[in-house]
Amino acid sequence: MIRGAFGPFTAWVTVHPIASFVVFFAIFPFIAPYQALATQVLIFGLFALGFNLLYGYTGLLSFGHAAYYGLGAYGAGLALAKLKVTSLWLALGIGLGAAVVGGALVGFFCLRRRGIYFAMLTLAFAQMLYFIAFHAADLTGGDDGLRGIPLLPLSLFGVSVSLRHPLAFYYFAYVLVVLAVAGLKRILDSPFGAVLRAIRENSDRAVACGYDINRVKLLSFVFSALFTGLAGALDALRLTVVPVESLYWSTSGQVVIMTLLGGAGTFFGPFVGAATYLVLADRLSLFIEAWPLVIGVIFMVFVLFLPRGIWGTLTSRGIGS
Amino acid sequence: MFDVPLSALVAQVFTGLVLGGILVLMAIGLSLIFGLMTVVNFAHGAFYMLGAYVAFSLLGLTKSFWATLVLAPLVVGTLGLLVERLLIRRLYGRSPDDPLLLTFGLSLAMVEGVKLLWGKIGLTVDPPKQLSSAVDLGFMNFPVYRLFVIAVTAAALVALWLFLEKTNVGLIIRAGSRDALMVRALGLDLNRIWLLVFGIGIGMAGLAGVLAGPMRGVYAEMGVEIIIECFVVVVVGGMGSLAGAIVAGLLMGEIVSLTTFFAPKLAEIVVFVVMAVVLLVRPSGLFGEAGLAE
Numbered sequence: 001m002i003r004g005a006f007g008p009f010t011a012w013v014t015v016h017p018i019a020s021f022v023v024f025f026a027i028f029p030f031i032a033p034y035q036a037l038a039t040q041v042l043i044f045g046l047f048a049l050g051f052n053l054l055y056g057y058t059g060l061l062s063f064g065h066a067a068y069y070g071l072g073a074y075g076a077g078l079a080l081a082k083l084k085v086t087s088l089w090l091a092l093g094i095g096l097g098a099a100v101v102g103g104a105l106v107g108f109f110c111l112r113r114r115g116i117y118f119a120m121l122t123l124a125f126a127q128m129l130y131f132i133a134f135h136a137a138d139l140t141g142g143d144d145g146l147r148g149i150p151l152l153p154l155s156l157f158g159v160s161v162s163l164r165h166p167l168a169f170y171y172f173a174y175v176l177v178v179l180a181v182a183g184l185k186r187i188l189d190s191p192f193g194a195v196l197r198a199i200r201e202n203s204d205r206a207v208a209c210g211y212d213i214n215r216v217k218l219l220s221f222v223f224s225a226l227f228t229g230l231a232g233a234l235d236a237l238r239l240t241v242v243p244v245e246s247l248y249w250s251t252s253g254q255v256v257i258m259t260l261l262g263g264a265g266t267f268f269g270p271f272v273g274a275a276t277y278l279v280l281a282d283r284l285s286l287f288i289e290a291w292p293l294v295i296g297v298i299f300m301v302f303v304l305f306l307p308r309g310i311w312g313t314l315t316s317r318g319i320g321s
Numbered sequence: 322m323f324d325v326p327l328s329a330l331v332a333q334v335f336t337g338l339v340l341g342g343i344l345v346l347m348a349i350g351l352s353l354i355f356g357l358m359t360v361v362n363f364a365h366g367a368f369y370m371l372g373a374y375v376a377f378s379l380l381g382l383t384k385s386f387w388a389t390l391v392l393a394p395l396v397v398g399t400l401g402l403l404v405e406r407l408l409i410r411r412l413y414g415r416s417p418d419d420p421l422l423l424t425f426g427l428s429l430a431m432v433e434g435v436k437l438l439w440g441k442i443g444l445t446v447d448p449p450k451q452l453s454s455a456v457d458l459g460f461m462n463f464p465v466y467r468l469f470v471i472a473v474t475a476a477a478l479v480a481l482w483l484f485l486e487k488t489n490v491g492l493i494i495r496a497g498s499r500d501a502l503m504v505r506a507l508g509l510d511l512n513r514i515w516l517l518v519f520g521i522g523i524g525m526a527g528l529a530g531v532l533a534g535p536m537r538g539v540y541a542e543m544g545v546e547i548i549i550e551c552f553v554v555v556v557v558g559g560m561g562s563l564a565g566a567i568v569a570g571l572l573m574g575e576i577v578s579l580t581t582f583f584a585p586k587l588a589e590i591v592v593f594v595v596m597a598v599v600l601l602v603r604p605s606g607l608f609g610e611a612g613l614a615e
Contacts, residue, residue: 116355116359116361117560120555121552124549296427296428296431
């Protein structure tokens, strides 16, 4: 019934995912309830996209994605604030590098155990990073967060553009997120993407088909960390500060909630979920202080009755389809 | 190397035993529930926290620590029964990730719910008068309450062991965690057994919370901190293994306690390093069987 009403719309979007994404987010700042929300949706949507690659498509539930988000944020933040890097691109690159190396290391350890242990291990390693950042206050600012990140102008082909204006920053992030979304599409459409889904559906059969599933999983983990790290690095630039909570388990939990609300294993689910979560959190916090209580209950309802999430239910795709 | 008085070191070992005991009470329930139902209960820490809060209120009502010690775990355990019956039961047969996700949402809701009911500021609970002094062990003074916690932990573990080994219901539980299908085929109602085990596991988490309250204070986030340590304990010990939960729990307690003594900053990190080493050397955990729930 719900599907019927949106049928033609969702069908078009499903067939032309990249074009839909480019068009929708080009006008998003002007239709979003407020402008700051638009940038947040982009960045957290990208974060959820990274998580979704691992959970939604490969079937590995990570409860520690704060680690790569935080590594991306601290990597870019430290490059700008402590190493005094003068190129925005280099800072972003350092953030991405930190997230990828972290993802490869943690992935190596976590993939030594399969199944339900994976969630617990990823959570534990992320929490270890949190404590390291918390105690290494000389470097990371500890509890106060990493401060003093300059927002450098964007220089490309000899042209320099200030990102101070919120809209300028939005479109800077927009271009990078569009590239990431196109990259994800490329990964999912490749034979590698097909193996990911084969592992999710039946990992024993994938092994029987001759795939080295541990290598594929590790690669999926690293790609996931890459997208997540980009989101973290962008958020460090947006906020010009890295709060130590970026690495805390609650950040990992947030991205789990966003992805499941939107629809795990669907292409747009992460962005739908990020928007839903951020708007809900923003509106609810006006009425009740204990808004996470409401989010927690809504999340439980989704797990119980709508496991495909909003976008998955509208398009009848995603996990379980 | 370290010029440390022996008595201080021994005190730290005892403290580690207390810490480990609390972890064991938590991890054994987590492991028991997992072994039987392949449910990873993320809300286990939230029930621990609830145990501490319920104890605070019951102590105000009954004015008796002993009544609270018995009643609070029962209250929390009963809530656990409701959660299994109303929520988790719906997810049997779905991916093992789903109960984990559900209980994650539940723990979020519980933390905020507790803040609504009891306030956002942490509470303090005093140990009962009889236990509030320190005992002279000959070479050092040690708070009686902590010795009491060790004793209660040991008693609870012995009771659980007797229940599992010497009663018919215990036999069914052990059989159910080996081969649920076969137990069903023999005509036994496993749904009631699962309900019971979930209640027992949650009750033990509640007991751990009651015991921890007077030592660590009562605050809404106490549950999340311990659930992550518990995950480390079950990974190190081997999920589903009760012996593993006990050995790994005590080991982690000692490691944390001794690191706190020698290098306080590393105390929170070292447990994860131990976990990484165990994963490298023995991926299935100290007592785990390879392949369980994989």
